[in-house]
Amino acid sequence: MGTVIEAANKDTNGSVLNKNPTVVFVLGGPGSGKGTQCANVVEHFGFTHLSAGDLLRAEIKSGSENGTMIQNMIKEGKIVPSEVTIRLLQQAIKDNGNDKFLIDGFPRNEENRAAFERVTGIEPAFVLYFDCPEEEMERRLLSRNQGREDDNIETIRKRFKVFLDSSLPVINYYDAKGKVRKVDAARPVEEVFESVKAIFGPKNEKAD
Numbered sequence: 001m002g003t004v005i006e007a008a009n010k011d012t013n014g015s016v017l018n019k020n021p022t023v024v025f026v027l028g029g030p031g032s033g034k035g036t037q038c039a040n041v042v043e044h045f046g047f048t049h050l051s052a053g054d055l056l057r058a059e060i061k062s063g064s065e066n067g068t069m070i071q072n073m074i075k076e077g078k079i080v081p082s083e084v085t086i087r088l089l090q091q092a093i094k095d096n097g098n099d100k101f102l103i104d105g106f107p108r109n110e111e112n113r114a115a116f117e118r119v120t121g122i123e124p125a126f127v128l129y130f131d132c133p134e135e136e137m138e139r140r141l142l143s144r145n146q147g148r149e150d151d152n153i154e155t156i157r158k159r160f161k162v163f164l165d166s167s168l169p170v171i172n173y174y175d176a177k178g179k180v181r182k183v184d185a186a187r188p189v190e191e192v193f194e195s196v197k198a199i200f201g202p203k204n205e206k207a208d
Ligand SMILES: Nc1ncnc2c1ncn2[C@@H]1O[C@H](COP(=O)(O)OP(=O)(O)OP(=O)(O)O)[C@@H](O)[C@H]1O
Pocket: 028, 029, 030, 031, 032, 033, 034, 035, 036, 037, 053, 105, 140, 141, 143, 144, 145, 185, 186, 187, 188, 189, 190, 192
């Protein structure tokens, strides 16, 4: 258990994506280290990293008609409607030549989860869950210094509540299906990555 990376994608809807990629959902509270560890997985295992939050922030910058709505929702720590986020994820998958993707920060709620499955027919190979106490996540977010509009204490508290109320149930859903690989994320970056490596498995490491 835990080292298998196999596409389990049900191409049930006439293949909206026209490809059948391996997808790993990367979940965990705000500041648990999802983006940091995804960068390591990209380097060692050749996945493409798609962060739903990064795609939404890029959409704001692009001047899209949805930009103001997305910006307001992110400032409030709220979850953007699935149709917007899924369209961005689908486009990013289509535009990329790779066949294995880390989808970071998605699905964030039941609506995200059900809509993605319905629209793409993709089932994740597994869900990588970074488990971290709130105090540690708060410390990390307040010292992240990347100029994110949502890294202030008021929005951080709202994001924690959304994580508990809306995102944890999604993790529990996949846990009941035996798909969750939980990692203790409250350790130094290198130690966390040792656990991540064990999950992806030595046979999937990129040759140097
Ligand atoms: N294991 C760790 N120990 C200490 N600091 C860490 C660790 N992992 C990440 N960090 C730092 O914590 C901050 C948040 O990390 P990161 O951006 O990877 O989290 P995230 O889960 O992607 O957060 P968000 O959901 O807000 O995007 C960054 O400044 C990062 O350098």
